[in-house]
Amino acid sequence: MAHMRTVVIIQARFGSTRLPGKTLEKIGPISALHHAIARCQRIKGIDDVCCAIPDLAQDDAIAREAEKCGTTVVRGPQDDVLKRYRMAADATQAKTIIRITSDCPLVDPDISSQTLKLFEQSGADFACNNAPPSWPHGFDTEVTSYEWLRRADDEATEPFHREHVMPFIRTHSDIKLVNLPSPTDLRQHRWTLDYPEDLEFFRALAQKLPDLVNATTDDILKLLEKQPEISEINHHLHDKSR
Template identity: 45%
Template sequence: MSFAVIVQARTGSSRLPGKILEMLGAKTALERCLDRCRQIPGADLVVAAIPDIEDDDELAEFAADKGYFVSRGSEKDVLSRYARAAREAEAETVMRVTSDCPFIDPQICGETAQLLASSRADYACNNMPPRFPHGLDCDIFPAALLHEADRKAHDPYDREHVTPWLRTNPNLVRAALLGPGEGAERLRWTLDYPEDLQLCRDIYAALGEAAATVSAPALIRFCMDNAHLLNANEGRVDEARLTAGAKATLTTARKTLEPAA
């Protein structure tokens, strides 16, 4: 297998327990994320990387029943969980997505993958700096580098968050896909708080099943035009994400997505 999209998923969450199994329309948030990942251009396989603990046995069975490849690994050491999933999937290239992103955009993920290839970088992402809405983040890199990170990264933060070793290694070339900015970066389409869940449900209530495939540019416009969506979870905007992302290591190649206007 060449290009695997690996989605980390678990039911445990201190702020919103079981969040990825909450319903958005007729499907769970997890299904919405996995189904969108399946549409990423060039992706050969979508993998649900789930902790190998009893509490997540039902989650693993659920993902498998929906037709997705399931890999089980460490609950806390997410980097090792990713490395194991990549080996089991026989991946040459890995894209990382988190399961709390029900509006992950296949086109943006595909453009990030194209950027990795065209720039000849070692690592590409779409959040250095963060100019897309929170909930569209993806990273892509050769599986060989993932395995190197698994061998060499020792800091607990690096192990938990998977890609910091790749994002800061001075010997690696990084590339970033630039989002539209102009306020889009302050939108939250990720599930972490009850307000986030309500926003996602409000979007599905407004758009119906079309919300399952709406593009990021179209959804940005829709949220900007509807104050109740724009402000629904504004109090949960991650200011630290915006600040840290703006100061991230400069990238060596960039490509700008067409503005959402």
């Protein structure tokens, strides 16, 4: 029997209204994108990490950085991110897809691994760790099957569903969804890269934790407990989307 391939697909693009080129910005010695990729590469039980990047010239630098970090790169339409995911899943022969976004440089490989395990053991169609949110903003992990991704791509017509990839599946009446909650409520933490203040927050962290790419969530939480002023840098942005 052929091995069922599990692939992390990271969406990344240069265009961002609030902070263009944000994923190429340096956090310590490496880019925000490199942080996200390196952490995704440590998720247990995966076969590949793929970056799904728009096929525009302005995104060529993102594609080069993703290749340099050792990922497969698939290019597709800028605004139809769902189509881009389908293309990436086809190119990597993925049977299970883990969706992570490139603006999550502190995504926790252990929590993403647990979310994948929950998907596999529960027999659900969809597993995530944000329904409802309880982890830091920036840990979002969504897992589904190729069958459901293909169905979404074939059937979803609303622009919102095309742009945000998973809502068509998450809200479908046929879906069995499981969620991985945090043992303690951590959703007050904003660890996502969307605004200049977020970048400032990550850079302040990197100064205190030079090996930030390998820092655990526990390491980061302990530091922030001792130095709450770091969290204050971007706390006022919390949170427009949750």
